[in-house]
Amino acid sequence: MLVDTGTPRNARKLLDAMNSLGLEPRDLKLIVLTHGHFDHSGSALELKRATGASIAIHRRDRFLVAHGINWIPPAQTLRGQLLRVAFLALSWRVKLEPFEPDLALQEGDSLERFGVDAIVLETPGHSKGSISVHVPSLRAVFVGDLLINRDLLSEPVFAEDREALRASIGRIRKLAPWDIYPAHGDRVEYKQLNKILPGRYQLWWWLP
Ligand SMILES: [Zn+2]
Ligand SMILES: [Zn+2]
Secondary structure: OEEOOOOOOOHHHHHHHHHHOOOOHHHOOEEEOOOOOHHHHOOHHHHHHHHOOEEEEEHHHHHHHHOOOOOOOOEOOHHHHHHHHHHHHHHHHOOOOOOOOOEEEOOOOEOHHHOOOOEEEEOOOOOOOOEEEEEHHHOEEEEEOOOEEOOOEEOOOEOOOHHHHHHHHHHHHHHOOOEEEEOOEOOEEHHHHHHOOOOOOOOOOOOO
């Protein structure tokens, strides 16, 4: 299983990373997208073509990939709002090839038939169809953009529903996992969740 694929034209990089782990392209069975934004779904189709893996996404974010929509949610700060307007104005330049996902995920779905001990958690807020992938045997959870951990661990500045986002973070807190993997930035330990300061955001979260 691979969780998220990055921006478009990353398939080669991902295949090289698999190779360095001793994995063949056909070993990839499932590509789970935590949500439908282009920096997560951008290379899914290319990677599916190279590996034959199925693509899964929550039904509420399906329309983004099915129509190749380059979307960014409303921002919490003025700087974020300006960035968002600039991004949306330029977004036509990033061409996204639309694709129909193979699977529509929802709360409680088990991914066991793909060979992984993982459960889907609905964790909306950043987008309506944002999910987290919980691996109970490792006490690990992949949270997508529910948390951003670049220089500062924070909520994402962009969110469709701030209240839902905070409730989703609360859900992760209740799981008490050992390892939390945000899509942008390094692994987060459970105790770090207490360090999130409401109203402080890591704005440059998409930069490497
Ligand atoms: Zn996102
Ligand atoms: Zn993202």
